[in-house]
Amino acid sequence: MQRRKFLRVLLGLLGSGAAVSFAYPLLRFLAPPRTAAKQKSLVLSKGEIPAGEAKEIIYNNTPSIVINHPAKGVLAFTRVCTHLGCLVDYDKKAGRLICPCHAGTFDLDGKVMSGPPPKPLPKLPLRVEGDSIILG
Amino acid sequence: MSKGIRDWLEMRIGLDDLVKTNLTGSMVPKNVNLFYTLGFVSLVGYAIQVLSGIVLMIYYIPHPDHAFRSVQDIMSKVPYGWLFRQIHVVGSNLLVIAAFMHMITIFFMGNYKKPREMTWLGGAVMLIFTLAFCLSGYLLPWSQLSYWATTVVTSMPTAFPIVGDFLAHVLRGTEHVSGATLSRFFALHVSILPPLFLLFMAVHFLLVRRIGISSTPFGKSDEESRAWDRYQKKRHTDGYPYYPYFFQKQMFMALVYISVMFAIITFAPTLFLPVEANTPADPLKTPALIRPEWYFLAPYQMLKLIPNKFLGISIQIILVSIFIVWPFLDTHKEKNILKRPVLRGVFIALMCLWVLLMFWGMK
Amino acid sequence: MIRKLILYSCILFAAFAAVVHAGYREDFEREFLTKPWAGEQVEESSCIGCHSFKPTADENVPVQWKMTVHYENNVSCHDCHGGDPKDASMAMSHQRGFIGVPKPADIPDLCGKCHIGILKHFLESGHGKALKASRNGPSCVTCHGSHKKGNYIQKAHIDIINEQLCSQCHSYDRAREMKQALFVVEKKIQEIEGGIDSLRKSGVFVDEEERTLFSTHAEFRALFHSVDVTLVKNNTDLFSQRLIVLEQKMRETFSELQFRRNFSAFLMLLFAGMGIILLLLPKPPKE
Numbered sequence: 001m002q003r004r005k006f007l008r009v010l011l012g013l014l015g016s017g018a019a020v021s022f023a024y025p026l027l028r029f030l031a032p033p034r035t036a037a038k039q040k041s042l043v044l045s046k047g048e049i050p051a052g053e054a055k056e057i058i059y060n061n062t063p064s065i066v067i068n069h070p071a072k073g074v075l076a077f078t079r080v081c082t083h084l085g086c087l088v089d090y091d092k093k094a095g096r097l098i099c100p101c102h103a104g105t106f107d108l109d110g111k112v113m114s115g116p117p118p119k120p121l122p123k124l125p126l127r128v129e130g131d132s133i134i135l136g
Numbered sequence: 137m138s139k140g141i142r143d144w145l146e147m148r149i150g151l152d153d154l155v156k157t158n159l160t161g162s163m164v165p166k167n168v169n170l171f172y173t174l175g176f177v178s179l180v181g182y183a184i185q186v187l188s189g190i191v192l193m194i195y196y197i198p199h200p201d202h203a204f205r206s207v208q209d210i211m212s213k214v215p216y217g218w219l220f221r222q223i224h225v226v227g228s229n230l231l232v233i234a235a236f237m238h239m240i241t242i243f244f245m246g247n248y249k250k251p252r253e254m255t256w257l258g259g260a261v262m263l264i265f266t267l268a269f270c271l272s273g274y275l276l277p278w279s280q281l282s283y284w285a286t287t288v289v290t291s292m293p294t295a296f297p298i299v300g301d302f303l304a305h306v307l308r309g310t311e312h313v314s315g316a317t318l319s320r321f322f323a324l325h326v327s328i329l330p331p332l333f334l335l336f337m338a339v340h341f342l343l344v345r346r347i348g349i350s351s352t353p354f355g356k357s358d359e360e361s362r363a364w365d366r367y368q369k370k371r372h373t374d375g376y377p378y379y380p381y382f383f384q385k386q387m388f389m390a391l392v393y394i395s396v397m398f399a400i401i402t403f404a405p406t407l408f409l410p411v412e413a414n415t416p417a418d419p420l421k422t423p424a425l426i427r428p429e430w431y432f433l434a435p436y437q438m439l440k441l442i443p444n445k446f447l448g449i450s451i452q453i454i455l456v457s458i459f460i461v462w463p464f465l466d467t468h469k470e471k472n473i474l475k476r477p478v479l480r481g482v483f484i485a486l487m488c489l490w491v492l493l494m495f496w497g498m499k
Numbered sequence: 500m501i502r503k504l505i506l507y508s509c510i511l512f513a514a515f516a517a518v519v520h521a522g523y524r525e526d527f528e529r530e531f532l533t534k535p536w537a538g539e540q541v542e543e544s545s546c547i548g549c550h551s552f553k554p555t556a557d558e559n560v561p562v563q564w565k566m567t568v569h570y571e572n573n574v575s576c577h578d579c580h581g582g583d584p585k586d587a588s589m590a591m592s593h594q595r596g597f598i599g600v601p602k603p604a605d606i607p608d609l610c611g612k613c614h615i616g617i618l619k620h621f622l623e624s625g626h627g628k629a630l631k632a633s634r635n636g637p638s639c640v641t642c643h644g645s646h647k648k649g650n651y652i653q654k655a656h657i658d659i660i661n662e663q664l665c666s667q668c669h670s671y672d673r674a675r676e677m678k679q680a681l682f683v684v685e686k687k688i689q690e691i692e693g694g695i696d697s698l699r700k701s702g703v704f705v706d707e708e709e710r711t712l713f714s715t716h717a718e719f720r721a722l723f724h725s726v727d728v729t730l731v732k733n734n735t736d737l738f739s740q741r742l743i744v745l746e747q748k749m750r751e752t753f754s755e756l757q758f759r760r761n762f763s764a765f766l767m768l769l770f771a772g773m774g775i776i777l778l779l780l781p782k783p784p785k786e
Contacts, residue, residue, distance in 0.1 A: 007776050014773045021766055025216030029191065032215055085710030086616075086717050100616025101717045115613075208704045218759055376783035384777055391774035398767035402760055406702040414704050451510075458507060465503055482508055 041136040046128070049074075054090040059135055063087050064124055066133065069095070072108055074133055076124035083117040097121060159379035163372040165351035168382065171245075172349070173389040174238035179337070180390040181231035184397075185269075186330065188224040196276070198322040200315040203278035204416040222401045225408050228270060230397055232431045235266055243462075243483065246471035247350050251367075253463035255347070258340040260460040265333045267431065272325035274429060275318060281410065283417035284426040286321075287313050288436075295445035312419065348372070353472035427497065434490045437497035544584040546576040563646040568654045579609055604630060606638035616717070620724040629668075637668065655720060657685045673728075680731045681723060687742045688716050694749045701756055708745060715741050 039060045046068075049055045054067040056079065063079040067090060077097065079087040086101035096113065097106040104115035111120050126135045145151040155161075164172075195214055197206040210217035239259065242248060248256035275286045290313065293303035309316030348370025376382070400407055412423055428436050435452055442448035458465065466479070473480050547561045564570050575584060581596030583589040591597045601609045607627065611618025621627045626637050642659050644650035657678065665674035691712055695705050719738050722731060 003779075004781060007780055011773060011776045014769055014776070018766070018769045018773070021769065025219055026191065028215035029217060029220065030194070032213075080710075080714075084717075085714035087714065098615065100619070100721060101614070101714075103613045103615050212704065219763070222763070380780075381783040384780055388774055388777040391770050391777065395767055395771040395774060398763050398770060402763040402767055405759070405763075406700070409702050411699065414699070414702060454510070478504060482504060 039136065041134050044133045044135070046074075046131050046133060049133075052092060054092070059124060064135075065090055065097075066126075066135070067108070069108060074126065074128055075108060076126045076133075076135055077106075077110060077121050078124065081117055082112075082119040082121060083115070088121065155379075159383075160377050162378040163375040164349050164378055164382045165370075165372045165375045167352050168349065168375075168385075169352065170385065170389060171237075171241040172382075173386045174234060174241055175344070176386040177389050177393050178231065178234045178238050181227060181234050181393060182333075182337075184227050184394075185224060185231060188220045188227060189326070191220045192224055193326065198276065198318055200278055200318055200417070203276065203318065207277045207279075208414075219401075222405060223397065226397050226400050228273065229408055229430075230393060230400075232266060232270065234393065235263055236431075239263060240487070244473055245350070246353055246473060248463040249466070249471055250463075251347055252343075252350065255340060255343045256463045257460065258336050258343065260462075262333060262336050262340065264456070264460075265329055265336065269325060269329055269333075270429065270431065272321040272329070275313075275321045276325065277413065278318065278417045279413045280415040280417055280421075280423050281412040283313060283419065284422060285428050286317070288426055289428060289432065290317070292439070292449060295449040297446060314419075353474075430494060430498070433497035434493035437493040440497075544575045544577060545587040545590045546580075546582065546584060548587065549590075550576075560646055563651060567646055567652040569652060574613075579612075602634075603636055603638050603640075604634040606640055610639045616721040617724050620721050624724060624726045626724075626726055657681055673726075677723070677726060677728050677731065680728050680735070684719055684735055684738050684742065687739065687746070688712065688719075691742060691745055691749065694746075694753075698749065698752055698756075703752060703756070708749060711741075711745050715745070 042057065042059050044055070044057070044066060049066060049068040051068055051070050054065050056063065056065050058064065059076075059078075064076060065079050065088075066074065066076045068074055077088075079097075081088050081099040081101065081104050083099065083102060083104050086099050088097040088099045088104070088106065090096075091098050095108055097108075098104070099115070099117070102116050104117040105113040106117070106121040107113050109120075110123050112118075124135055126133060128134075142151060192210065195206055195210050195217065197203060207221070210221050212218075242256070242259070271286075271289060275282045290307045291304055293307065294300040296303060305311070307317075308314070309320050346369065349372070350370070351372070408429075427433065438452065439445070439448040442451065468476070470476055473483075550560050551562075564576070569575075569578075576582070577584040577590075577596075580600075581598050582591050583595040589595050591599070598605075598609070607618055607621055607630065611621075621639075630636060630638055642664060643655070644652050646652070660674050660678045660681075662671045662674075665671050695708055695712065698705050698708070715738060719734075722734055
C-alpha cells in the first residue's frame with residue numbers, strides 16, 4: 001500500500017507538472033507581449049526640406065526618406081529596397097527612387113518600375129499640419 | 137469533497153453503475169499484450185494533432201501571400217509558437233506510424249475476421265483519411281517542399297484516360313497549384329476531414345465496445361471453439377478489469393508515444409523540416425529533388441517503376457481496394473496466423489516490399 | 500481462399516515483371532512535371548541555342564555562363580548584351596539594344612546598368628580615371644572576369660585582391676594596404692555568414708538577417724571601388740557597428756535555440772518519468 005500510494009502521488013505531481021508546462025506556454029502563446037512601443041511620431045518642419053529636395057531620416061529604427069515633391073506634395077518611404085535590403089536613393093531629376101545595388105527602380109507611389117524588387121516600396125503614413133510634417 | 141460530487145452524480149446518472157459496467161467491471165482477456173494498446177495510442181496521437189492544430193490556427197493565415205510568413209512568425213515571433221508547431225509536425229508523422237502499426241498488429245492477430253469486419257472497414261477508411269489529412273496539411277506552410285510535393289501528387293490523377301485532367305483540376309481548383317488549392321486544402325484539413333474522421337472513429341470505438349475485445353489467437357481461448365450462430369458479446373470472465381490494469385497499459389504506451397515525440401523535438405528538430413521546408417514557395421523554380429513525404433514514398437516509387445501511368449495508378453487503386461475489403465476476401469476460419477504460412481509469408485513479403493520501395497524512393 | 504491469394508499475388512508480380520528498363524525517372528518526371536501545371540518553366544534564351552554550337556569548350560559561352568554567379572541569379576545574356584531573347588531572328592538586332600562584346604572603355608557602363616552604386620564610386624576612383632585615359636584598362640572584367648574559361652564571374656570576395664592580379668599594373672604595396680584596411684570588416688562578415696548558415700541548418704528562417712548582411716556588405720564594397728584607403732578606414736567603424744548589431748541578434752537566436760532544446764528535453768523527461776512510474780504500478784494478479 002505504501003508503494004502504491006507513493007507512486008500515485010509521484011504520478012500526480014509529474015502530471016500536474018506536465019499540465020503546468022503546457023498551460024504556461026499556451027497562455028503566453030495566446031497573449032503575446034505588446035511589441036515595444038513603436039516610435040509614435042516624428043515631427044519635421046517644412047522648412048527643413050526645401051521644395052524639390054528630400055531628407056533622409058531614421059523612423060522606427062528604419063532608414064527612411066521624406067520627399068518634398070513640387071507636384072505630388074510631401075511623401076515618405078522606407079529606404080530599404082524590397083529586393084535584398086540595400087538603401088534606395090532619391091533621383092531628383094527623374095522623380096524616382098533607385099537602388100544602387102541592382103538598379104531596382106520605384107516611382108513616387110512606391111510601385112516597382114524596373115529591376116528585381118519583388119514588392120513595392122512601403123509608404124510611411126504622414127500628414128501635414130501647417131508648417132509641420134508629422135510621420136506616424 | 138470528491139465523495140460529495142460522486143454522490144451528487146450517482147443520484148442523477150447512476151455513476152457507480154456506469155463505472156462498474158464500463159471501467160472496473162469490464163474485463164479484458166488475460167493474454168492481451170502491448171499491441172492491443174495501439175488503437176488508444178492512435179487516438180491520443182490524433183487528439184494531440186487536433187489540439188495543436190487548433191492552437192496553430194490562431195496565427196496561421198491561409199493565403200499564399202501570407203501563409204509562409206505566418207508560419208515563420210509562429211516559429212520565431214509568437215511565444216512558444218515553435219513548441220506547438222513542432223508538436224504538430226512531429227506528431228503527424230508519429231501518428232501515421234502508430235496507425236500503421238495498429239493496422240499491422242490487427243492483421244497479424246486476425247482481428248478483422250467475423251464478427252469484426254465492420255471495425256476493420258472503418259479502420260481502413262480512417263487510415264485513408266489520415267493520409268488525406270497529411271496531404272492537405274503538407275501544403276499549408278506554402279514552402280518549396282509543400283508546393284512541389286503537392287504539384288506532383290495532384291498530377292497523379294491525370295493518369296486516368298478521360299476524367300484525369302478534370303480530376304486534377306477539381307483537386308487543385310486551378311490549372312496549377314495556387315491560392316485556390318491552398319484554400320480548398322485548408323478547408324479540407326480543418327473543417328471537412330475532422331468531423332468525418334470523428335464520425336468514423338466514434339463508430340469504430342462503439343463497435344469495439346459492443347462486440348468486445350478479442351483474445352489473441354496464440355494460446356487457448358474460448359472464442360474459436362464457440363459456434364457462430366448469434367450475437368454474443370465477449371465477457372472474458374477469466375480476464376482482468378479494464379480499469380485500472382489495461383488502462384494503465386494504454387496510458388503507458390501513450391506516454392511512450394509522447395516521450396518519443398519530445399525526444400525528436402529535442403534531439404532532431406529538423407528531421408521533418410529540411411531546408412526546402414524553410415524556403416518560400418516559388419512556382420518558377422523547381423527544386424532539384426522533389427519527393428513526397430516518407431509515407432507516400434512506396435506508392436510513388438512504384439508509380440515511377442511502372443512504365444504505363446494508367447496501369448500504375450490502377451494497380452494502386454486495386455491494392456487499396458483489396459486492403460479495405462480484406463475481411464470479406466479472407467473468410468478462412470483459422471485466426472492464428474502462425475498456422476497459415478502462405479498468408480503470413482505473403483504479408484511479410486508485401487511489408488518488406490513496401491519498406492524496400494520506401495528506401496528506394498528516398499534516393 | 501488460397502486461390503484468391505495466389506491470384507492477387509500474381510497480379511502484383513506481373514505488374515513488377517513489366518518493369519525492365521531504367522530511364523523511368525526521366526519518363527516519370529517528364530510526364531508529371533513538364534506540363535503547364537508544373538508552373539511555367541523559364542524559357543531558355545534564344546541566344547543559348549546558337550552559341551552552344553562552338554567547336555571547343557573554350558568558346559562554349561552558355562556552359563561557362565552556367566558557372567557564374569549571374570546564372571545563379573537568373574541574369575541572362577540579354578540582360579547585359581541586349582538583343583531579344585525570345586526571338587532568334589532579333590537576338591542580335593541593334594534595334595533591340597544589342598551591343599555585342601563591349602570595348603574595354605564601355606565595360607563599366609555595361610555592368611553599371613545594374614550595379615549603379617559600384618559604378619558611381621568606380622568612375623571617381625583612380626582605376627576609373629585610368630580607364631578613361633588609356634581606354635584600355637582596368638575595367639570590371641580585369642578583376643571580376645566575365646565568362647571566359649578560368650575567369651568566371653564569381654561572388655565577390657576579398658581574395659580578388661591578390662599580388663598576381665594587382666601587380667600587373669602597379670606595385671602591390673597600395674593594394675596590400677587596401678586589403679588590410681578591408682580586412683576587419685570582411686572578416687566579421689565572413690563570421691556572420693557562417694553563423695547564418697549554421698542557423699539555417701538548424702531550421703531558422705534567416706531571410707531578414709541575410710538581407711541586412713547583404714545590404715551592409717554591398718554598401719561597404721561599393722565604397723571600396725573608390726580605391727581610397729582613407730575613405731575605407733574612416734568608414735570601418737560605422738560598418739563594424741552595424742555588423743555588431745547583427746551579430747548580437749544572431750547570438751540571441753542561438754541562445755533561443757538552446758532554450759528550446761532544454762525546454763523540450765524537460766518535457767520529454769517529465770513524460771518519460773510518468774511512463775516509468777506506470778511501469779512500476781502493480782500489475783494484475785497472476786492466477
